[in-house]
Amino acid sequence: MSNDIKNASCRDVSDGELVQRSQGGELAAFEELAFRHEEKVYSLAMRMLRHEQDAEDVTQQSFLNAMENLQNFRGDSSFSTWICRIAIHGALKLIRKRKSRSMVSLDEAAGEEGDHGTIPHPEYIADWRESPEVLVHRNEIQKLLEDALSGLDEKHRMVFLLRDVEGFSVKETAELLGLTETNVKVRLLRARLQLREVLTRTLGDPDTRVVRHHKHAR
Amino acid sequence: MKCEELLAMLNEYVDGTVDPSVCMEYEKHMAGCDPCKVVVDNIRKTIVLYKEGKPYELPLTFRNRLHETLRQKWPKSGPGS
Numbered sequence: 001m002s003n004d005i006k007n008a009s010c011r012d013v014s015d016g017e018l019v020q021r022s023q024g025g026e027l028a029a030f031e032e033l034a035f036r037h038e039e040k041v042y043s044l045a046m047r048m049l050r051h052e053q054d055a056e057d058v059t060q061q062s063f064l065n066a067m068e069n070l071q072n073f074r075g076d077s078s079f080s081t082w083i084c085r086i087a088i089h090g091a092l093k094l095i096r097k098r099k100s101r102s103m104v105s106l107d108e109a110a111g112e113e114g115d116h117g118t119i120p121h122p123e124y125i126a127d128w129r130e131s132p133e134v135l136v137h138r139n140e141i142q143k144l145l146e147d148a149l150s151g152l153d154e155k156h157r158m159v160f161l162l163r164d165v166e167g168f169s170v171k172e173t174a175e176l177l178g179l180t181e182t183n184v185k186v187r188l189l190r191a192r193l194q195l196r197e198v199l200t201r202t203l204g205d206p207d208t209r210v211v212r213h214h215k216h217a218r
Numbered sequence: 219m220k221c222e223e224l225l226a227m228l229n230e231y232v233d234g235t236v237d238p239s240v241c242m243e244y245e246k247h248m249a250g251c252d253p254c255k256v257v258v259d260n261i262r263k264t265i266v267l268y269k270e271g272k273p274y275e276l277p278l279t280f281r282n283r284l285h286e287t288l289r290q291k292w293p294k295s296g297p298g299s
C-alpha cells in the first residue's frame with residue numbers, strides 16, 4: 001500500500017497507538033490509519049456494491065464516521081475490524097435504499113430456502129493446477145474471482161463476503177445482515193459451492209477430473 | 219456416511235466446528251471417495267483465494283480527495299469534541 005504520509009514518525013507504529021494519538025487530536029495519525037485501511041475498506045465496499053462511485057462514497061463516509069466516533073472506540077476489536085463494520089453498515093444501508101426504490105426486500109425469498117432446500121450438486125470436480133498462493137498474484141485471477149462473485153445472488157454474496165472473506169462468525173454475520181443463523185449457513189453453503197464450481201471450471205486440471213459414481217455413493 | 223450427508227455438513231467440516239466423532243466419519247468417507255475429497259479441497263482453496271486476494275486498487279484521485287476531506291473535517295479541537 002502506498003504510504004506518502006509526511007509524518008514518518010507514524011510509520012512503524014501499531015494501529016492501536018495510532019488510534020490513541022488520533023484520539024489525542026493528531027491528524028497525521030488518523031491519516032496514517034486511513035492510508036493503512038482505505039484500500040481494504042474500498043475493496044470490501046466494491047465487492048458488496050459493485051459500483052465505483054457508491055464504493056467511494058461508502059469508504060469516505062466510513063472514515064468520517066470513524067473520525068466522529070473516535071472517542072467511543074475502546075479497542076475491544078482492532079481498528080481494521082471496527083472500520084470494516086462501519087463500512088458494512090454503510091454499504092448495507094445503501095443496498096436497502098436501492099432495494100426500497102425497486103420494492104424488493106433484502107430478505108426476499110429467505111423463507112423459501114429455509115433449512116430444507118436442496119443443495120446443488122458439485123459437477124465439475126478436479127484438482128486445481130496451482131495453489132491459491134501462486135494464483136492470487138495473477139491479475140487475470142483477480143478478474144476471475146470478481147466475475148464469479150458477481151455471478152452470485154446478492155444474498156449469497158453478502159454472506160460469503162462477511163463470513164469467509166471478512167471472517168465474521170456465523171452469529172455476527174447473521175446479526176449484521178438481519179438473518180437467522182440457519183439462513184446464513186444455508187446461504188454460505190450455496191455460495192461456497194457455486195464459487196467452487198465456477199472457479200474449478202477454469203482452475204481445475206481436466207486430467208484429474210473425477211466423476212461421482214452415484215451407485216457407490218448412495 | 220453418504221456423499222449427500224457429507225455435502226450437508228460441508229460448512230461445519232471446513233470451518234472445523236464439526237463434532238469430533240462426525241469428523242472421523244467424514245475423514246473415513248473422504249479416504250474412500252475422491253470426488254468428496256476434491257470438492258472439500260477446492261472449497262478450502264476457494265476461500266483462501268478470496269481472503270488473500272487484493273481485488274481493487276484505490277483510485278488515486280479518490281485517495282487524494284478522501285484525504286483532502288479528512289483534513290478539512292478534522293476538528294480543530296480534536297476528534298469527538
Ligand SMILES: [Zn+2]
Binds near residue numbers: 217221253254255
Ligand atoms: Zn463422497
